[in-house]
Amino acid sequence: MKSIIPDSLFVRLFLLLFVILSISIFAGREVFIMLGLEHAPSSVHRDPFRLYTILLVRLGAVALTAWVAARWLSYPIKRMAKAAEELGNNLNSPNIEETSGPSEVRQASKVFNQMKARINLQMEERNRFLAAVSHDLRTPLTRLKLKAEKMDQQELQADIQEDINEMASIIDTTLDYLRGDERPETECMLDIGALVHSMVEDAEERGESVTVSGNANPIKLQPLAIRRCLGNLIENALRYGESASIVIGETDSNVVITIRDFGPGIPEDQLESVFAPFYRLDTSRNRNHGGVGLGLSIARDMARKQGGDIALKNAQGGGLVATLLLPKQH
Template identity: 45%
Template sequence: MKWPVPDTVFTRLFGLVLAALLCSHLVMTGLFVVFAPDGPPPEAPPPPRAADHPRPPPGERPPHERGERRLPPEFWAGFALQLAAVSLLAWYGARRLVRPIEQLTQGARELGRTLDAPPIDETGPLETRQAALLFNDMRAKLRRQMDERSHFLAAVSHDLRTPLTRIRLRGTQIDDSALQQRLNQDIDEMAAMLDATLAYLRDNSQQEGWEQLDIEALLQAMAEDAQELGQPVSFNGQASQLRTLPATLRRCLDNLLENALRYGGSADISLQQSDTTVEIAIRDHGPGIPAAQLARVFEPFVRLEDSRNRHTGGTGLGLTIARDAARRMGGELYLSNADDGGLVALLVLPR
């Protein structure tokens, strides 16, 4: 049987306090009823006439002579007021105790989206303050590790340009033109990978503010810009403004559109919204991706032989950058093959 209320710490604390209060009042009421002294009412009514009431059996006192344990209405009114007051205090106390746990949960959710999430407040009881302190320390360490990794890879990628330039110059001394051409292609591929790596690291390290964006106007402008360059790109759909990271969203869409044009020849952009999400689908009309490889193509520098090889100019980072950008905005990127051919990249963003 499913409970009508969620099973949370707040519900359990509030229910426990309320149950303890109710039980204590019921016990006290029962003791009062059982052990209250008998006695006639404050003002005994005149004895009834024999003609109005039958004579009681021998050994039993008439109702006007025996004391009855009746709780006055004031008792029940006081009981109700006391129950309401303590229930309100129990609700307030439970909320105060649960609030640090809710902040810790929200902080963990934000940390899963981006390492740039602000630290959580170290408030509440000793245990929750210690948990918040450890969480903030873990977040700072992760941020430092990511910064160190990015700086290290950026330095290595930058320093590799010098030997690549020397290899290119020395390649001009090779007499075999075919070998020289293949060597230059390898150098160009390595340089493109270095450029993509640096761009990927810059995207992860930079911070951007959240802004209201007319996403429909953005997609319409992207489609018109591509059409001016002679690229077959269409757009349909509508949505209201969305609070997002504008540069991150543009970078994500640019990578998806570039992939669709490179490997599918054309792109159809569709936009729709619901009460909680905004969905952007970019479909190409290429060969698609084998179902077993749909998750693998999100890995860095992964290119499929049939559709993504070095001669197409891809580096294998486009989808990686696009998915990281989607998650930085709190959304997710999904890939699927269309029923009638082609690949569909679906970007789902929360409102």
């Protein structure tokens, strides 16, 4: 059950000071239970307004003291909360100052900075591991590719080259996902409509069947991340639906981009599951189309890091609709 009075540092200090003030007023004094002012002592009867004025002034002083004390006490907490939020977006964010504030706050700041250092160390070790794995996996693929190019049978050579390219794509996609957002990108005002139209033109030049309509006002985004997000959604639509229809629009609070394909769709109970890393559908939509099951996971991750999200639904008449929501302010 929710409390009627909000629980905050200011409220707690106000109530504490109010109790102290009440005790100080009535301590050592007589307490009168009055049915009316005619029964009150003469001092109260003469000037009740003065009594109420003093009470209001004291309550105002209590409220002001509680407000100032709450701001003073909550500043280090807010500073740590801001540092934690920045750490979630950028591991290279500055450390918290460890020399200011009460001893408890200084100790908490020191522990926070130590945790941040351990996370950075683990990320560096992970990146070194991924670089080594990437090198070790690419070397045999390169040798296979060179051997395939020397083969005389053109049809067999084409099949081997296709398998090699698919293996390379799987390796690249997996390593890309595992690396994550190791170098945070700076946001800037981006014409999302122009970006989508340029990506559609690139797809058409490759012989893909893609249409686009609509537009939206520029918003603040990370250009490379949103291109990666849109690229995965468009590639997913073309891979499983062979063609894609894109519509760009906006509401008061969001830019809305819908990407529809004309494939077999996804079972209703798996529309959310397909966002899980390495998730593969055992349906006609997933047969003979390759992929490693990371495209949608990466796309949603990129969208959510910019305050947006992606939702899927089956279209009437067949196909899948992916809706990308990007907030105008975040």
